[in-house]
Amino acid sequence: MLVDIEARVIRNTRLSADYNVIALEAPQIAEFTQPGQFVMVKSGRGGDPLLRRPFSVFEILRSEGRIEGLTLLSKRIGITTRILYDAVEGDVISCLGPLGRPFEPVDPPTEAWMVAGGVGLAPFATLAEALLARGTKTTLFYGARSGAELFYLDWFSSRGIRLVLATEDGSIGDRGRITVPLERELARAGSGSRPSTGSGRPEALEGRIPDPGSRPEVTLYACGPEAMLEAVAHVAAKFERPSQVSVERTMGCGMGGCYSCVMAVRTPDARQHYVRSCIAGPVFRGEDLVWD
Amino acid sequence: MGLGVQIGPLTLANPIIAASGCFGYGVEYAGAVDLSMLGGIAVKGLFLAEREGHPPERIVETPAGMLNAIGLQGIGVHRFIREKLPELRERHATVIVNICGSTLDEYVELARILSDAEGVAALELNISCPNIKEGGITFGCSLHGTFDVVSAVRKVTPLPVIPKLTPNVTDVASFARASEEAGADAVSLVNTFLAMAIDVETRRPHLSNIVGGLSGPAIRPIAVRMVYECRRAVKIPVIGMGGIASARDALEFIIAGATAVQVGTANFVDPFIWAKLLDGITAYMRRHGIDNIGDLVGSIDTTAREKQWISS
Numbered sequence: 267m268l269v270d271i272e273a274r275v276i277r278n279t280r281l282s283a284d285y286n287v288i289a290l291e292a293p294q295i296a297e298f299t300q301p302g303q304f305v306m307v308k309s310g311r312g313g314d315p316l317l318r319r320p321f322s323v324f325e326i327l328r329s330e331g332r333i334e335g336l337t338l339l340s341k342r343i344g345i346t347t348r349i350l351y352d353a354v355e356g357d358v359i360s361c362l363g364p365l366g367r368p369f370e371p372v373d374p375p376t377e378a379w380m381v382a383g384g385v386g387l388a389p390f391a392t393l394a395e396a397l398l399a400r401g402t403k404t405t406l407f408y409g410a411r412s413g414a415e416l417f418y419l420d421w422f423s424s425r426g427i428r429l430v431l432a433t434e435d436g437s438i439g440d441r442g443r444i445t446v447p448l449e450r451e452l453a454r455a456g457s458g459s460r461p462s463t464g465s466g467r468p469e470a471l472e473g474r475i476p477d478p479g480s481r482p483e484v485t486l487y488a489c490g491p492e493a494m495l496e497a498v499a500h501v502a503a504k505f506e507r508p509s510q511v512s513v514e515r516t517m518g519c520g521m522g523g524c525y526s527c528v529m530a531v532r533t534p535d536a537r538q539h540y541v542r543s544c545i546a547g548p549v550f551r552g553e554d555l556v557w558d
Numbered sequence: 559m560g561l562g563v564q565i566g567p568l569t570l571a572n573p574i575i576a577a578s579g580c581f582g583y584g585v586e587y588a589g590a591v592d593l594s595m596l597g598g599i600a601v602k603g604l605f606l607a608e609r610e611g612h613p614p615e616r617i618v619e620t621p622a623g624m625l626n627a628i629g630l631q632g633i634g635v636h637r638f639i640r641e642k643l644p645e646l647r648e649r650h651a652t653v654i655v656n657i658c659g660s661t662l663d664e665y666v667e668l669a670r671i672l673s674d675a676e677g678v679a680a681l682e683l684n685i686s687c688p689n690i691k692e693g694g695i696t697f698g699c700s701l702h703g704t705f706d707v708v709s710a711v712r713k714v715t716p717l718p719v720i721p722k723l724t725p726n727v728t729d730v731a732s733f734a735r736a737s738e739e740a741g742a743d744a745v746s747l748v749n750t751f752l753a754m755a756i757d758v759e760t761r762r763p764h765l766s767n768i769v770g771g772l773s774g775p776a777i778r779p780i781a782v783r784m785v786y787e788c789r790r791a792v793k794i795p796v797i798g799m800g801g802i803a804s805a806r807d808a809l810e811f812i813i814a815g816a817t818a819v820q821v822g823t824a825n826f827v828d829p830f831i832w833a834k835l836l837d838g839i840t841a842y843m844r845r846h847g848i849d850n851i852g853d854l855v856g857s858i859d860t861t862a863r864e865k866q867w868i869s870s
Contacts, residue, residue: 268589316624318827515614521587522582524580524617524626526614527614540610540631
């Protein structure tokens with residue numbers, strides 16, 4: 267059920283000079299939010315900013331078994347994120363949701379590998395909880411500019427989620443993009459048994475692919491910069507693993523009204539076609555997307 | 559209290575219409591809004607065939623407004639009739655179909671097809687989209703073109719015909735007059751203002767189409783003035799739009815001369831705006847002792863200003 271809540275800010279935790287986690291009293295939205303869904307936030311009054319901005323729901327807040335609200339993970343880059351960064355307890359933020367097509371969590375014995383880049387960590391706390399509730403073995407591949415921009419590591423590791431980290435400055439984990447360790451581990455795990463569109467089995471790996479019977483099933487989940495999503499979709503195809511990627515496009519309404527947030531997807535007859543990422547997504551199957 | 563308004567032969571339950579291009583095909587909002595409570599729904603502009611529209615970026619926010627260059631992505635009239643119209647009918651929506659053509663024949667063909675479809679209340683002729691090269695705007699920027707397309711459609715349909723006018727002309731009232739002479743039942747205005755925004759860091763335009771149409775509260779005073787001018791120029795109803803985001807904004811258009819109003823960009827911000835608009839208008843009418851919304855249409859009082867001009 268879609269609702270628009272004038273949500274009170276419960277607290278605002280600044281994680282760094284740019285990142286914050288803002289807790290909003292919006293139980294009516296939190297109660298129905300599935301992993302990967304988003305809310306449209308209006309942080310200003312009147313015409314500045316005029317439009318809402320989309321944010322993945324980061325955490326569902328519970329207190330004594332009761333759903334209390336939700337949090338948003340935000341990085342300060344524009345006017346709305348600046349208002350969210352500066353907000354204080356008691357401020358009111360208009361919050362419309364839940365919206366969008368969620369992730370589909372996999373069940374054991376399939377493993378879940380979540381791939382986050384920067385603020386793309388946002389949908390993975392709720393997804394991790396959904397996966398853990400199913401007993402699905404879960405790994406978080408998490409990349410950022412530097413170690414100081416890797417957040418909530420304890421939150422994930424204390425829940426039994428394996429962490430694989432990468433930073434562009436090499437301060438923690440692999441130096442470079444998160445897709446470097448991702449590809450390494452995919453190579454180690456071998457190709458999947460599910461056929462994938464487009465790419466065939468890479469010739470170089472042909473000789474050392476483990477027996478299909480012993481090969482773990484893996485589903486990839488990704489959220490982050492579009493270049494990262496494209497790279498994840500590419501390696502998923504290369505190793506024949508299914509992927510679900512959450513995209514972020516410039517969005518006007520979040521409800522399918524304006525046709526601004528389109529992504530190109532492949533049609534069955536091999537053409538490409540624009541679909542609205544707010545209602546057909548924001549989660550897509552990686553193999554369906556055509557990158558710009 | 560009487561909120562009903564008359565657009566040619568068509569009676570709308572109230573004067574609030576969802577603007578074309580801002581409300582999808584209506585069905586997108588069926589989960590959030592009772593579609594039958596709207597006076598009408600102008601669905602996203604349709605060509606005969608499906609269209610992909612422009613590549614992203616398609617919108618950019620500007621002060622108190624937004625630019626868009628969607629490029630009329632759409633499913634085409636046949637899929638609309640098959641896939642969307644049945645649900646709109648079921649939900650008792652008053653459906654105004656916005657039609658776009660690359661040629662005069664395409665408008666005529668669309669009008670013919672939609673006249674035979676069950677559940678279409680009126681046709682709005684999009685002769686004013688600033689974002690596509692072919693057709694549409696070429697009719698809307700020429701008095702002859704406007705006259706020709708309206709009269710051609712008029713000949714083939716019993717449905718109310720409402721050309722949607724562009725503000726990107728010197729004298730919009732003359733286009734309202736040409737529409738009236740060609741047999742239009744009403745005119746709607748304004749479509750968006752051709753505009754542009756540039757990212758100074760990259761020196762690139764924000765939109766893939768380079769230019770786009772400006773909408774939102776930023777354009778409202780210009781739109782009010784144009785509605786006022788058209789009201790004085792024609793006898794057919796004027797449907798006003800441009801940056802309406804509250805009941806007071808809607809009343810401003812009505813008082814300027816709009817028989818009904820359309821709301822677009824504000825729906826992106828607040829999909830629940832419709833009940834608020836109707837409540838606000840009803841409260842205003844009660845406060846001012848107005849029984850019928852029609853009594854407000856064009857009720858602007860300019861006498862004091864005229865006296866000032868005379869005395870000065």
